[in-house]
Amino acid sequence: MSRELDAQKGESLVIRGEQSPFSCPLDRRSFLKCALASGAALGVCEFAQPLVAIPSWAGPQKQDDSRFTVEAKFYQKLPNNKKIKCKLCPRECTVGDRERGYCGVRENRGGTYYTLVHSRVCAAHIDPIEKKPLFHYLPGTLAFSLATAGCNVNCKFCQNWDISQVRPEQVPADYAPPKLVAELAKQRDCPTIAYTYSEPVIFSEYLMDAADAGHEAGIRSVVVSNGYMQEEALKTAYGKMDAVKIDLKAFTESYYKDVVVGELKPVLDSLVTLRKMNKWTEIVYLVVPAMNDSDAEFRGLARWVKTNLGVDVPIHFTQFHPEYLLKNLPITPVPTLERAKAIADAEGLHYVYIGNVPGHPAQNTYCPKCRRMLVERVGFTASQMLIRKGSCPFCGQPIPGVWHA
Amino acid sequence: MSAIRSADRRDFLKKCLTGAVVLGASGKMGLLAAAEQQQQQQGAVLAKSRVVIARDAMLRGVGTTVDSRRMLSLLDRAMQALFDRDNPMETWTKLVRPGETVGLKVNVLGGRGLSSNLQLIEAICERLQEAGIKANDIVVWDRGTDELEHVGFHVSTGGNRVQCFGTDRVDYEQELAMHGSVGSRLSKILTQRCNVLINVPVLKDHDGAGVTIALKNMYGVIHNPNKYHPNGCNPYIADLNMLPEIRTKMRLTICDATTACFEGGPGYKPEYSWKNNALMVSQDPVALDYTGWQIIERKRAEKGLKTLEGDSRAPHYIATAADAQHRLGTNDPRSIAVVEV
Numbered sequence: 001m002s003r004e005l006d007a008q009k010g011e012s013l014v015i016r017g018e019q020s021p022f023s024c025p026l027d028r029r030s031f032l033k034c035a036l037a038s039g040a041a042l043g044v045c046e047f048a049q050p051l052v053a054i055p056s057w058a059g060p061q062k063q064d065d066s067r068f069t070v071e072a073k074f075y076q077k078l079p080n081n082k083k084i085k086c087k088l089c090p091r092e093c094t095v096g097d098r099e100r101g102y103c104g105v106r107e108n109r110g111g112t113y114y115t116l117v118h119s120r121v122c123a124a125h126i127d128p129i130e131k132k133p134l135f136h137y138l139p140g141t142l143a144f145s146l147a148t149a150g151c152n153v154n155c156k157f158c159q160n161w162d163i164s165q166v167r168p169e170q171v172p173a174d175y176a177p178p179k180l181v182a183e184l185a186k187q188r189d190c191p192t193i194a195y196t197y198s199e200p201v202i203f204s205e206y207l208m209d210a211a212d213a214g215h216e217a218g219i220r221s222v223v224v225s226n227g228y229m230q231e232e233a234l235k236t237a238y239g240k241m242d243a244v245k246i247d248l249k250a251f252t253e254s255y256y257k258d259v260v261v262g263e264l265k266p267v268l269d270s271l272v273t274l275r276k277m278n279k280w281t282e283i284v285y286l287v288v289p290a291m292n293d294s295d296a297e298f299r300g301l302a303r304w305v306k307t308n309l310g311v312d313v314p315i316h317f318t319q320f321h322p323e324y325l326l327k328n329l330p331i332t333p334v335p336t337l338e339r340a341k342a343i344a345d346a347e348g349l350h351y352v353y354i355g356n357v358p359g360h361p362a363q364n365t366y367c368p369k370c371r372r373m374l375v376e377r378v379g380f381t382a383s384q385m386l387i388r389k390g391s392c393p394f395c396g397q398p399i400p401g402v403w404h405a
Numbered sequence: 406m407s408a409i410r411s412a413d414r415r416d417f418l419k420k421c422l423t424g425a426v427v428l429g430a431s432g433k434m435g436l437l438a439a440a441e442q443q444q445q446q447q448g449a450v451l452a453k454s455r456v457v458i459a460r461d462a463m464l465r466g467v468g469t470t471v472d473s474r475r476m477l478s479l480l481d482r483a484m485q486a487l488f489d490r491d492n493p494m495e496t497w498t499k500l501v502r503p504g505e506t507v508g509l510k511v512n513v514l515g516g517r518g519l520s521s522n523l524q525l526i527e528a529i530c531e532r533l534q535e536a537g538i539k540a541n542d543i544v545v546w547d548r549g550t551d552e553l554e555h556v557g558f559h560v561s562t563g564g565n566r567v568q569c570f571g572t573d574r575v576d577y578e579q580e581l582a583m584h585g586s587v588g589s590r591l592s593k594i595l596t597q598r599c600n601v602l603i604n605v606p607v608l609k610d611h612d613g614a615g616v617t618i619a620l621k622n623m624y625g626v627i628h629n630p631n632k633y634h635p636n637g638c639n640p641y642i643a644d645l646n647m648l649p650e651i652r653t654k655m656r657l658t659i660c661d662a663t664t665a666c667f668e669g670g671p672g673y674k675p676e677y678s679w680k681n682n683a684l685m686v687s688q689d690p691v692a693l694d695y696t697g698w699q700i701i702e703r704k705r706a707e708k709g710l711k712t713l714e715g716d717s718r719a720p721h722y723i724a725t726a727a728d729a730q731h732r733l734g735t736n737d738p739r740s741i742a743v744v745e746v
Binding site (some may be wrong): 024080081082083091093094096097098099100101103104154156164166167170261324325350 | 513515516573576577581583612618628629631632634635668669670671672674
């Protein structure tokens with residue numbers, strides 16, 4: 001059975017991941033303490049797997065499906081055979097009765113489409129906001145981070161495939177209704193709830209309700225997403241977010257088709273829509289050796305961002321590590337990441353970062369005008385934060401972002 | 406000096422090539438398949454993949470429930486026709502050996518009305534036990550235990566009875582099994598509980614793949630079938646069936662065509678189903694799927710529906726399964742012997 005995350009009960013939890021040195025049964029207080037400690041440790045080794053808090057779970061067992069089942073918001077009923085068409089992501093799955101969409105977490109039951117993952121949290125953790133990564137959003141703060149099972153693409157390099165590429169009943173889960181999430185975030189001094197790890201597109205209904213509950217409690221919300229979403233759903237769901245990080249996985253349709261099992265154009269459209277919505281947005285580009293690391297792609301990406309989003313949108317070129325279906329490739333050489341940054345810098349982008357390389361100077365934020373360092377980062381920790389009232393303290397240049405709560 | 410004279414060598418090579426062609430075309434698997442191939446080479450009797458369609462118009466008598474006795478008889482007829490044997494037990498003793506563990510991969514996703522027939526499963530289990538397989542070495546399984554119970558199976562996980570439960574009781578392997586476009590965790594029932602697989606699908610229309618019969622029933626073996634429905638499940642179905650854990654264990658397909666579905670599948674819709682009162686049996690899953698597809702097309706034509714091609718959902722995965730990269734069987738009607746009994 002699933003269990004309820006309850007701030008009052010102090011249930012026994014386990015940090016998931018057998019390989020993790022932090023694996024241990026914990027009461028809730030210890031869990032959070034451990035989570036914080038692990039966050040600090042992750043700062044030293046930032047590409048470590050995210051730790052995931054889940055209830056004690058001896059193996060596959062039945063979960064109470066009904067408490068997580070809520071009618072989906074974005075779909076259309078079709079006239080024949082009780083079929084529906086999902087309107088959440090560009091895939092637009094046509095789903096027959098008793099079947100699920102590509103994401104595996106939405107099911108047609110008698111012509112009505114349901115999400116099976118509302119409040120069904122399979123991963124919860126307290127992370128530095130820098131781990132998302134969001135570098136221009138409340139640096140040095142913590143994010144109460146959570147995920148449900150499922151994803152609407154199937155990236156061959158997925159680091160969290162054991163939760164993103166499964167059905168909800170295949171992973172243990174806690175019952176975490178929106179108000180409880182907001183309450184827990186507040187109790188643990190997290191100014192933000194982050195929807196992350198798997199793919200929040202597929203738990204949009206839950207994300208929206210949790211964001212509302214959070215805002216009522218004074219807690220903000222951010223989402224870490226692939227941006228592969230229909231415009232109306234994006235506006236409705238991510239309209240409730242205070243910041244967005246989009247994984248732009250490549251700049252070619254062929255890569256999206258072959259490696260991501262998705263499409264590039266809708267993601268670019270989402271970025272433009274977010275820009276029009278004035279959502280604070282940062283972009284991550286995972287550089288996979290020999291697959292999306294050409295000069296032409298880096299240049300094309302940088303020019304597109306400059307033209308469509310502006311020079312102030314932060315871009316993070318991050319290092320790939322072999323995982324899931326792409327175990328035959330090496331990690332991305334640091335010079336490749338530096339080449340990507342050099343190209344983007346040369347195209348005029350102001351905030352180009354290198355990620356997953358601990359200690360690299362391109363993790364820091366520099367003033368684009370006077371070139372002085374404004375935010376120093378060690379791993380996921382913002383060790384020095386000099387920006388004052390949104391501006392460089394040395395030359396007065398405005399530095400875009402959400403710098404203060 | 407060579408022990409084989411040049412003329413003999415030529416004959417020998419000729420026979421070997423013939424055998425290779427037959428093997429490539431039929432895609433048969435398992436011990437019996439090998440024995441059958443040897444027989445074919447020696448006697449040049451059977452060069453085609455055999456698909457047996459056994460019918461019994463009185464399978465349900467005057468009621469709606471399948472008669473157990475008639476089902477056993479129907480199964481025997483089908484097996485005897487498939488293996489050219491007079492005695493039904495001879496087919497089963499050649500198919501399995503005492504000590505082996507046998508998984509019956511049923512299909513219960515269609516719910517009541519369109520799932521692997523209980524009387525058919527009972528009949529198969531009866532014959533397997535008579536062939537020397539212990540009751541508790543037989544596992545009747547699909548993805549979910551609840552779904553099995555819902556259609557009437559009695560869940561059993563211990564004792565000296567036939568075992569029956571879903572993968573949810575034992576989980577999937579942690580490691581991914583990969584071939585081509587597919588990377589999936591396999592059911593531990595397949596990997597750990599059985600060394601022989603008998604596929605017991607249902608003859609059904611499928612809104613994405615066109616039809617779902619033998620090959621697609623393997624979607625119930627993996628943790629992430631939802632990822633493999635784009636593009637009419639092509640090439641995913643073929644790639645999935647290439648996984649060694651499936652291919653090496655699969656010995657036979659017994660397709661339940663007692664109630665079949667020609668539209669609106671894979672879920673059960675009475676208006677699109679018909680009492681076909683038949684079984685389809687083959688060791689070539691591609692030939693069986695091709696033959697089943699033609700049956701569904703004939704029923705669609707009879708009902709005035711478009712062809713699956715006309716409905717933009719022809720089951721192209723069947724051709725992929727037969728292509729040079731897969732060779733899981735044949736989809737060439739000239740290489741398929743359909744035997745109706």
